[in-house]
Amino acid sequence: MNKGPNARLADLFDLTGWSKGELARLVNRQAAAMGHAHLSTDTSRVRRWIERGETPRDPVPRALAALFTERLGRVVAIEDLGMGRSGPPGRRPSVAGLPWNSDQTAAVLTEFTGMDLMLNRRGLVGASAALAAGSALSSSLYEWIQTDPTTASPQAGSMGLTQVDAVADRYEAAPVGSAEVEELERSVEVFRAWDAARGGGLQRKAVVGQLNEVGGMLAYQDHPAHLQRRLWGVAANLAVLAGWMSHDVGLEPTAQKYFVIAAHAAREGGDRPRAGEALSRAARQMVHLGRPDDALDLMKVARAGSEEETLPRTRAMLHTIEAWAQASKGQGQAVRRTLGEAEELFVSDRGDGPPPSWMQMFDEADLHGMQALAFRTLADTDASAALVAEHHAKRALELREDGRQRSKLFDHLSLASACFIADDPEQADLYARLALEAIWENSSHRTWHRLREMYRLTGRYAGDAKIEVLREEIQLALPKAPKAPPPGRVASPRGLKV
Numbered sequence: 001m002n003k004g005p006n007a008r009l010a011d012l013f014d015l016t017g018w019s020k021g022e023l024a025r026l027v028n029r030q031a032a033a034m035g036h037a038h039l040s041t042d043t044s045r046v047r048r049w050i051e052r053g054e055t056p057r058d059p060v061p062r063a064l065a066a067l068f069t070e071r072l073g074r075v076v077a078i079e080d081l082g083m084g085r086s087g088p089p090g091r092r093p094s095v096a097g098l099p100w101n102s103d104q105t106a107a108v109l110t111e112f113t114g115m116d117l118m119l120n121r122r123g124l125v126g127a128s129a130a131l132a133a134g135s136a137l138s139s140s141l142y143e144w145i146q147t148d149p150t151t152a153s154p155q156a157g158s159m160g161l162t163q164v165d166a167v168a169d170r171y172e173a174a175p176v177g178s179a180e181v182e183e184l185e186r187s188v189e190v191f192r193a194w195d196a197a198r199g200g201g202l203q204r205k206a207v208v209g210q211l212n213e214v215g216g217m218l219a220y221q222d223h224p225a226h227l228q229r230r231l232w233g234v235a236a237n238l239a240v241l242a243g244w245m246s247h248d249v250g251l252e253p254t255a256q257k258y259f260v261i262a263a264h265a266a267r268e269g270g271d272r273p274r275a276g277e278a279l280s281r282a283a284r285q286m287v288h289l290g291r292p293d294d295a296l297d298l299m300k301v302a303r304a305g306s307e308e309e310t311l312p313r314t315r316a317m318l319h320t321i322e323a324w325a326q327a328s329k330g331q332g333q334a335v336r337r338t339l340g341e342a343e344e345l346f347v348s349d350r351g352d353g354p355p356p357s358w359m360q361m362f363d364e365a366d367l368h369g370m371q372a373l374a375f376r377t378l379a380d381t382d383a384s385a386a387l388v389a390e391h392h393a394k395r396a397l398e399l400r401e402d403g404r405q406r407s408k409l410f411d412h413l414s415l416a417s418a419c420f421i422a423d424d425p426e427q428a429d430l431y432a433r434l435a436l437e438a439i440w441e442n443s444s445h446r447t448w449h450r451l452r453e454m455y456r457l458t459g460r461y462a463g464d465a466k467i468e469v470l471r472e473e474i475q476l477a478l479p480k481a482p483k484a485p486p487p488g489r490v491a492s493p494r495g496l497k498v
Helices: 007-016 019-032 043-051 060-072 106-122 134-140 151-159 178-199 204-218 227-248 254-269 272-288 292-304 312-328 332-348 364-378 385-399 407-423 425-439 445-462 465-480
Strands: none
Touching: 007 043, 007 134, 007 332, 007 385, 019 043, 019 060, 043 272, 060 106, 060 254, 106 227, 106 254, 134 254, 134 292, 151 292, 178 204, 178 227, 178 407, 204 227, 227 254, 227 272, 227 445, 272 292, 272 312, 312 332, 312 364, 332 364, 364 385, 364 407, 385 407, 407 425, 425 445, 425 465, 445 465
């Protein structure tokens, strides 16, 4: 049946510089490496895939994904080739086939992490793809996040592992017990603590590898329901970490895909508040990239699925992200109202039980840190907000616990920037130097981006001898940092290009 041209595959094919004959030969070679030695693809078949939209049978889509991933230096999943796994009848079209069915999530997780690991092994980077617009994601996921999975989560592996070994690695599905799951849960805490201390650059590969292993475990279909739910929880937590670490080092489309994977995994595990928190990370990413409208779209989805189930402290955290997006738009009244609500929610949390593990990092210090960031951002359009930002940043620093070096670094940068805006260069210089002392010990590229924002503010004091020395020191540091992230390019309606 002629479905018409496969535009996604055609676009990617054009980027490779291959001929159709070359691609056919490469597919045969890749399939042989994956254990399918008798596959025989030719030029005419490649032409039908591109020009007529024919979808080849397994293992060809996996072979194509691996080939395009290696060639383009970024993760290219099967869905990105226009060969996505089909959803249930009657589902409306969405970004790259989102949302996924219950029986797809483990397969997508395993495939994507396998591709990401392959890029790591071969020294490639994955930052050249396009981000999906927040509105496109929100329209795809808004109704989905409010419902329960339609099939039991143990079915998540029903596609079979031979369908997700996109880099020719094979994982024999086997049962795990409660002791193994406890070890995995403890590993999440270790990775989370490392990320908070040093940034995501040094441990990202380890987190992705652990997540890939968990995807293999989820393919085993006969775990007791309570263990399967815990495995989905581990997958959600690791995917959020993988996304946050990817965002921390500038791999923005890769980060976005991990946040979406995390939301799916959390929902499969019956934890819709966790799914909302995962999407709130994608919203924070959008604000960082200068796309506050997209962030606000995503925050609607983050809140939609679990308002009644979400603890007050979690809701307070969501409010702070929304306020940061509003501050980026210069909406002063909205910022103050939203942050006021965040404070009320935070203090209303009675602490009847421990917060979920994924919320333990959001404490009173983080509440003040996010308020400082929102008011410092607002100060770009309303200078009176700078003094409020100073207050919250100082309070955050007083409350910060050991092991939160990256957060302290952000607090110092917020405080120094607020002091510059408030015309207090002497205090600004002090806090800027504290930030400079610590920035070399952190692998977070986001800290370099904030340092550049602060450097911009020093321009008005260019005649001050003390500030001139500071500017020179910042300039010496900045060449070792990556360029500030440009506003993300919006993906075409054809899909989420991650």
